[in-house]
Amino acid sequence: MSKLEINDLHVTVDTEDGPKEILKGVTLTINDGETHAIMGPNGSGKSTLAYSIAGHPKYTITGGTVTLDGQDVLSLSVDERARAGLFLAMQYPVEVPGVSVSNFLRTAKTAIDGEAPKLRTWVKDVNAALEQLNLDPSFGTRNVNEGFSGGEKKRHEIAQLELLDPKVAVLDETDSGLDIDALKTVSEGVNRFRAREGKGVLLITHYTRILRYIEPDFVHVFVDGKVAESGGKELADQLEANGYDKYVNAVTA
Template sequence: MSKLVITDLHVTVETEDGPKEILKGVTLTINEGETHAIMGPNGSGKSTLAYSIAGHPKYTITSGSVTLDGQDVLALSVDERARAGLFLAMQYPVEVPGVSVSNFLRTAKTAIDGEAPKLRTWVKDVNGALERLNLDPSFGTRSVNEGFSGGEKKRHEIAQLELLDPKVAVLDETDSGLDIDALKIVSDGVNRFRQREGKGVLLITHYTRILRYIEPDFVHVFVDGRVAESGGKELADQLEAEGYDKYLKAVQA
C-alpha cells in the first residue's frame, strides 16, 4: 500500500532580501491508485512543492511533515527518498555529458533495488521502454539529455518512470514544451504506470490539455503557496473556462 501524506508544509527559499516563504501550509494526501493534479498560475509554488518533496537543497522546510507509508521523508537524503519509492520527473531535465542513457538507467535501478538487474533481461526491458516511448534503441548510447529535443527529454523521463517503478510519481509540468504527438506518447506512458498496482501520481500542470489524456481523481488549485480549492476533474474544466482570477483576487483582498 502506497500513501504519501503532506501535512501543513511550510517552505522558504533564500533570496537577496533574505528568506522568502513560498509554501504556506500545504496539506495533501495521495493514496495508492489515485492521481492528483495540481494547477495554478506561475509563481504559486507548484514546482517548489515537487522539489521540496524530492529533497532539493535550495528549499528549506521550516515546518510540517511529509511521510510515505508512514516513513518520515524529510529525514531521508535524496537517494534514500528515491529508494523509499519517490520519483520526480523534472520540468527542466538536466544534461549529464559523458554518461550514457543505458548506464544511467542501470546504475539508478541498481541503487534503488540494492542489486544490479540481470543484464540480458535489463537490455530487453530498456529497449521495450524506449520503444513504447517512441525512442530508437540507439538512444541508449547517447549522453543523458545532451542534445535531446524537449520532447525527447520528457519521453526519457517517462522511460525512467517505467523502469524504476516507484511507489509515487511526482510529475512537474511533464507536458510543457510537448507537441500533440509527444503529449499523447508521454500520457500513455504515465497511464501505463497508473495501471500498476499500488501506485500514486502527483501531476503538476498549467494546462488542462494533458488532463484530457490522464484523467485525474482530484484537482487542486494552487495559489500563493496554498491549496485554494480541491475538487474532481470538473474543477479543471472550470479553470479552463474561467482561469485563476477569482483565486488571485481572494489572495489580494
C-alpha cells in the first residue's frame, strides 16, 4: 500500500532579488494504484514540485506538509526519502563519470534495501530490465549517463525504477527528447511498474503524447504554482485542443 499526500505546500527559491515563491499552496493525494498527470506551461512550478518532494536543497519549504503512508517526508534526508519509497526520474539526468551503470544500480539497491542483492539473481534482474528497455547488456559497463543519448538516459531512469521498486514514482518530463520508439519503450516500462500492487505514479509532462501510452486516472492543470483544475483523462484532450490560455489569463486578470 502507498499513499502520498501533499497538503498546502508552499516553496520558495533564492534569487538575486531575494526569496521567490514558486509553489503557492499545492494540495494533491496519490493513492496506491493511481496515476496522476500534471500538465502546465513552462515556469508554472511542475519541476519545483518534483524536486521539493525529493528533497533538493535548492528549494525551501515555507509551509504545508508531504507525507508518505503517514510518515513526514519533509523531515527526512534525500536518502531517507528514497528508502521510504520515493523515486524521482529526473528531466535532465546528470553524468557520473567513473561510476559504471552496474555499480551504480547495485549500490543504489543495497542502500535502499539495507543489504546487497544476491549477485547471481541480481545480474539476471539487471540484464532482464535492460533488455526490456532495448539496452544491450554491455550498457552496464558504461559510466552513468556519460555520452548517453537522450533516449538512453531516460531508459536508464526507467531501468532504475524497475529494479529499485519504490512505492511512488515521480516522473519529471520523462517523455522530453524521446523519439516515438523510445517513448513507447519508456511507457511500457512505466506501465510494468504501475501493474505492480500498491504503486503510485506522479507524471509531469507538457504534452499529451505520453498519455496515449500511459493512461492517467487523474489530470491536473498546473499554473502559477498551484493546481488550477483537476479532472479525468479527457481534461488532457481539452488542453491539447485549447492550450493553457484560459488558465493563464485567469491568473493574470
